[in-house]
Amino acid sequence: MTRDYLASYDFNLPLNDATVDPDLPLVRRRLASLACSEGLDRGFYEAQELAEAFSRRRARSQCQGHE
Numbered sequence: 001m002t003r004d005y006l007a008s009y010d011f012n013l014p015l016n017d018a019t020v021d022p023d024l025p026l027v028r029r030r031l032a033s034l035a036c037s038e039g040l041d042r043g044f045y046e047a048q049e050l051a052e053a054f055s056r057r058r059a060r061s062q063c064q065g066h067e
Contacts, residue, residue: 016036
């Protein structure tokens, strides 16, 4: 049953909603729009890489602040 449901589910629905949500900041709406063209696997890994890049940047800025 779950397999049948997921086979017909449109995984872009939440992204489509985010694209037109006036309560979201413009940058988030644009990211949602760009993400619609990505496959699930690729989108996941790219989001992971982006999160890691922000974490490294934050860690570096905190280290520089303590010097």
